[in-house]
Amino acid sequence: MDVSIIIVSWNVKEYLQKCIASVYRETVELSFEIFLVDNASKDGSVEMVRREFPEVKIIANSENQGFARANNRALEKCTGEYVLFLNPDTEIKENAIGKLMKFIKADPRAAAAAPKLIYEDGRLQLICMNFPSPFTDLMETFHLNVAFPRSRFFNYYEMGLWPHDSTREVDQPAGACLMVKMEVLKKIGFYDERFFMYYDDVDLCYRIKKSGGRIFLVHDILVVHHGCKSSSQNPEGSSRWISESKIKFFRKHYGRTGSFLFGCNLVMRTIIVYVLFNLSHLIIGRPKHIKIVRGRVVNLWKDYLKK
Numbered sequence: 001m002d003v004s005i006i007i008v009s010w011n012v013k014e015y016l017q018k019c020i021a022s023v024y025r026e027t028v029e030l031s032f033e034i035f036l037v038d039n040a041s042k043d044g045s046v047e048m049v050r051r052e053f054p055e056v057k058i059i060a061n062s063e064n065q066g067f068a069r070a071n072n073r074a075l076e077k078c079t080g081e082y083v084l085f086l087n088p089d090t091e092i093k094e095n096a097i098g099k100l101m102k103f104i105k106a107d108p109r110a111a112a113a114a115p116k117l118i119y120e121d122g123r124l125q126l127i128c129m130n131f132p133s134p135f136t137d138l139m140e141t142f143h144l145n146v147a148f149p150r151s152r153f154f155n156y157y158e159m160g161l162w163p164h165d166s167t168r169e170v171d172q173p174a175g176a177c178l179m180v181k182m183e184v185l186k187k188i189g190f191y192d193e194r195f196f197m198y199y200d201d202v203d204l205c206y207r208i209k210k211s212g213g214r215i216f217l218v219h220d221i222l223v224v225h226h227g228c229k230s231s232s233q234n235p236e237g238s239s240r241w242i243s244e245s246k247i248k249f250f251r252k253h254y255g256r257t258g259s260f261l262f263g264c265n266l267v268m269r270t271i272i273v274y275v276l277f278n279l280s281h282l283i284i285g286r287p288k289h290i291k292i293v294r295g296r297v298v299n300l301w302k303d304y305l306k307k
Contacts, residue, residue: 002030004080008070009088010039020053022092030098035074039064068191068200075190087176091224099221100179111213112180114173115221127174128217134261141269170217175201177223199245
């Protein structure tokens with residue numbers, strides 16, 4: 001088997017149908033298997049797949065087990081030389097899967113590769129980031145990344161809004177469509193299930209790079225990504241998972257020093273947010289975005305103070 005494709009889905013039946021159909025329609029000259037891991041959807045996703053795509057191997061969870069655990073359940077059953085992690089709100093174009101496999105095969109340096117992601121109307125999605133660190137967190141605290149978005153220093157995390165106009169090595173492309181050699185996954189271990197959602201793909205890429213593997217963005221391979229169709233169903237939960245997973249990532253990879261620096265940044269962020277909140281309350285009332293930011297800071301503190 002050439003490629004094992006894993007799709008983790010939660011209540012996105014319409015997009016899931018288009019995603020799987022595009023895989024069968026656009027994938028040629030390779031053997032593949034598809035695993036659908038459904039995290040207890042209530043919209044008939046599993047029934048639809050059984051009816052329309054009987055070849056798909058379904059793992060139907062009785063509860064939402066999160067992204068990492070769901071992927072791992074499928075990884076235990078994969079037989080492919082390569083694994084493609086594919087979001088259900090994507091659509092494959094022009095044999096993108098075959099092209100990714102050929103790219104990795106042709107470059108012995110490559111442990112993983114991702115395509116360029118675009119919206120349905122053709123607009124580019126900036127999906128590649130450098131790894132988060134105490135430094136990038138400091139830039140975010142003082143909004144220097146926002147003030148100087150194209151600076152590769154102040155906005156190092158987002159690569160200075162690099163336009164994805166060339167094929168190059170990157171730290172972490174989005175996990176929406178990421179192909180990895182199975183031998184690499186067996187070497188470094190599968191997804192870390194301590195990450196329920198978010199930063200699980202960042203952690204995976206970090207471990208790939210740490211093991212000596214190289215990850216590439218292949219700019220002339222395109223995949224449509226509608227974006228955030230599962231997470232948008234629970235925005236408050238998503239915000240909380242982001243903060244919780246970010247802290248777990250810092251503690252795991254930067255140790256006590258990184259955790260301490262994150263705490264220092266959090267103190268500064270708290271002061272900044274509450275000064276802005278009070279000023280905005282006095283001058284123009286309570287703008288909604290300030291309340292949202294304040295809520296995120298509160299969640300960060302709750303998660304940071306967890307043992």
